[in-house]
Amino acid sequence: ANPLGILIANLLSPALVPEGKHIPLMLGIYAVPAVTACALATLGIHEKVPPTPPSASATNSNSQPFFTGLRMLLRNKAYIILAVCFGGGIGMFTCFSALLEQILCEKGYSNDFAGLNGALFTVCGLLGAFLLGMYVDRTRKFIESTKISFCLSALASIMFAVTSRFRHQAIMLAITCSLFGFFGFAIYPIAMELAVECSYPIGEGTSTGLIFVASQIEGVILMILLQALTVRVSEDPSSTCAIDQDGALDWTTPVLVMAGLCSGMACFYVIFFHTDYKRLHAET
Structure with missing residues (x-):
């Protein structure tokens, strides 16, 4: 939704x-x-619970009380790594969607084109999530799938950071936004499953909810950081930005920082995230 x-x-x-x-x-x-x-x-x-248990492990649920589960999560190394990296990814995608028009208008791209790229970003992301979800449902390769997708989304963010700094690159921008969404959003449902797997028997609401809280905090920090890194430039006749009296904003440094952060989080996640599939083991 x-x-x-x-x-x-x-x-x-x-x-x-x-x-x-x-x-x-x-x-x-x-x-x-x-x-x-x-x-x-x-x-x-x-109702507190659905009429039919959503999984075999939920039939005889022994999930922990909220505060007990919260303390357990904060001591769970794998969960903390997942929350920081995946939460940062959600925050980054939120910033990307919110700032896309401002990033592109300085190079002369229209609001309609920015909206189209945002739509491609989301549609391709939904497609990627659907396809990867089907694959993981058959293979149970949660960790491998998220690590590969995270790395590919980092590469796509680098492509966008470079391409968005040039004019008359509409096709390449559409491709990079599509790839960024395809690989980035593909992680979304799988990471939610991983959060439950690495934190079981803690309740799903607690484990997934804390990731969303982390993503909002990281998103706010990232939004403030990226806007602070912009540089005022003189008015460009080809710019489509709404120019104020201080001039337009140059987003070269912010998009490079965003690509660097995405790459850094991908590397950190690939190297340090390891966990057992605790819920799957409990169901078998």
């Missing part, structure tokens, strides 16, 4: 906001499904 929302926003935002004065209208439209979903989740869910 989260990637689908990003996809819709990437497609609709350029059409809803032809000028800056239309931003409140866009926010109002986007608030409608958010408020509706919040109301449905608050008022429509009354």
Whole structure:
């Protein structure tokens, strides 16, 4: 649902906001499904557990209480590595989607083109997640799949960092955004499964929820860092950015830093992450 929302926003935002004065209208439209979903989740869910256990291990669940599980997670080396690396990846993808238009407009690319690239990023990501999910479901190679995908997404981020600094590279930008999404989002469902595998018998809600908390914190830090690294440049006639009195922003350093961080996290994850499949062993 989260990637689908990003996809819709990437497609609709350029059409809803032809000028800056239309931003409140866009926010109002986007608030409608958010408020509706919040109301449905608050008022429509009354059961603590589903009527049918989702897995064999859940039939005789012995998950730990929340605070006990939280303490166990903070002492679980494999889980901490996964939370930091995968949480950073989610934060990076969030920043990428949010800042894509600003990164591309300085080189003369339109808002519509940025929205199209954001949509390609998400659609190819959903396709990658679907295909890799099918593969892992058959082979159970969770760790190998995430490590390979993480490395390939890091390479795609490097390609984007280089390509986005040149003008008239629409096709290459579309390809790099597609590859970045395809390999990056492919990790998403598998990493969630890995979080449960390496933290079992701690409850799934605790193990996956803490990763999302980490991703939001890392995303905020990354957003602030990337924006702080931008450099003011003189106005360029080919730029499509909304120029203020101080000039446009150059994103060369931020995108290189983003690619470097993605590569660093991929290397760290490949080298140091190892775990047993605890839940699978409990079910067999």
